[in-house]
Amino acid sequence: MNQLNPAAGGPMTWGDFKNTLAQNPDLHLQFQYEEGKFVDNSYHITEIKQAPIVSVDCGGVMNSWTEIIVQLWEPSVAEADRAMKVSKALKIVNLVEKSLPLNPLGVVKIEFGNSKFDTRQMYPGEFVSEGDSFTVKLEADFTQCKALTRGGSCGTTPSGEECCTPATNTSSAKQTPVLETAGAENQSCTPGGGCC
Template identity: 30%
Template structure:
């Protein structure tokens, strides 16, 4: 999974991420980006929340909440990957001081010691062999009017495709 198909969202929000991680709090949490896992000593260096207002390229007003989780991809002190419960505890501690909307868009900012920080969205975590895997995908720019149009077209074809042509949803 290296590319994002903008017709199908891979984003997970913070509430959904924490709910899945609660199933196995002792399981190591391994984020992967650019085809490789983060190093075992990674840090959550910052969690921030924002409310955004914008005007898209179709002159439509946009507003959304977004939570940024900054990961520093390093390997220090012979550590193992952070347990899911520790990650959740960090988020709860932040939530004691910063309003974190559970349904907000979730963005990961990842950097190592050499490369600049890059933005990623996250797919739903998978518990594989006792380890949570969370794949991060580069967050590309997009055209929101086009994305809305594609979603509408997908809904129409799902509802009115050849197998559903007799359906009452086709008008």
């Protein structure tokens, strides 16, 4: 059993992910989404998305990066003898890149969900080569506060903590939202009626 943990220094790039796969073309590609739980062998790679992200964090700083998202799908009925080899996955990648050149520095995420696991995007973490299988162990993606991470501030406190902690309620009066509804005679919206 050979283990690699290329994501230990941070999220893996698309270029590194592809190179890691290319070193194991004859093995069956598996994805482990939780301890002891694997995407069914009959999964399909349904699409590969390139998502340029531009954001402004709570410190007012603009950030930008690219994500490459590989979407996996399990058919409702498992297809016997359909395990995907790494070489087939790379053929799908090559087909995608003929139409959509993918940024080799983009952050890789694997998107997956089934009836027992809510759909989410996860990072490739550890890679395990054992027997005829090459397993990508997926790791959760977590939210973060970039202002705190860079030691900056989004307000007046030098530590930046006020942007990442709940605001305290200085008012002792509790405000209750008021819901206005139309009377029984106005149960449908009409153009110009003012209910929409």
